[in-house]
Amino acid sequence: MEGLIIHTVAINRQGELKHFEIPLSNNAKFITGLWYKVRLITDAESGVVTELKSRSPYQPEVIIGELSLSSNQREGVFYFGKIILDNANYGLLDYTGGVFRVNNYSHAKFPQSLKVKVDADTAIVHGYIHDNWGVISGRNVRYEIDLYIYQQLKEKP
Amino acid sequence: MEENELHSVPKVFEIQITAAGQKVSETFELDKSVKKVHGVAFSSEKPDLMYHRGYARLEINNKEYFPDNHAVQRVMNGINANLDNRYWPLKKVIIGNGKVKIEYTDKPDGRTVFAAYTVLLYFDCEIVID
């Protein structure tokens, strides 16, 4: 059986470093997948960088921050990476667009969750988010990140 | 007894979102003829708004399939996907009383401008035809 935990972390200040703990379900056996979604709360018009311009059609992705997740019963971290705003390059080099433009909301497939396999004996996932969005925007940016932790649950005896 | 023939049909339900940040809670009922539910899909006439702002909690027969504030974006499949792969698979659905409860929340995400929109909820069902 699969279970899902959604944990929301709010970031308010430029360069903020926020540690948090995510309690797992009692009967969790493994952590099997990770996914995240970012929600901007500050108005985008007020100077928040939401896309980077480049000379080539390829658009660099906006890096919002750094995410690290660790289990207490494992050495080191089991996930460490950058949080990326959206895939800005949907429909890259598709010059047929115009009538029905390629967008991630119309053409994307199910966003893939990252597959991991971590023992869930630990009961708590510890992690932090280090803000970068505020740094590149040069101001405080308020946003929330929903972290999705997919877990495999023990079947009831 | 002769074995019943099952036919695959979509069941469609509709929710109206009229205000930014609105939370809509609705309960629908699947027809008695529905014997199996294989998957769920979301659609809208303004897919960009639903993609960025939509969150839904889904319950069938009091069993929770998507928890509170589950992003609709997670279960949206665009036209690049195969035709038979556009539903988010739901495993081991027990139809029971056939009640489908959805709590749809619209959350501003800073980059979209709100306009009223309709959310269509599709279920990939198998119905029995006598």
Added chain:
Amino acid sequence: MTPALAQEYIKRRMHELGFGDNYHIRLKHFIIRQGETRVEKAYNSFYILVEEPARLQIKSQNGFFELANTNANEMQYEHHGKITIRHTGGAIARVRFIQVIPYK
């Protein structure tokens, strides 16, 4: 963290990770000059801070430690993997770690 607390912590932490009593410890005392950045590779060991160093930023995938940082809500005493120790300005800074090397 005082050295006594660190010893107790290391003991329990190694049991938690399943190493039991199978570990060595080393004392590490780093001196970091102005503008210096030092990278320590601790992929097979753990660095436990035994004091709260001023004028330094310690960073690894486990977390951060910087006394002057007002933007963080927690500091990390246990570091693992690639550890970056950066001098953030002022006089020469010193920092002491206990390095824990587990073996199997």
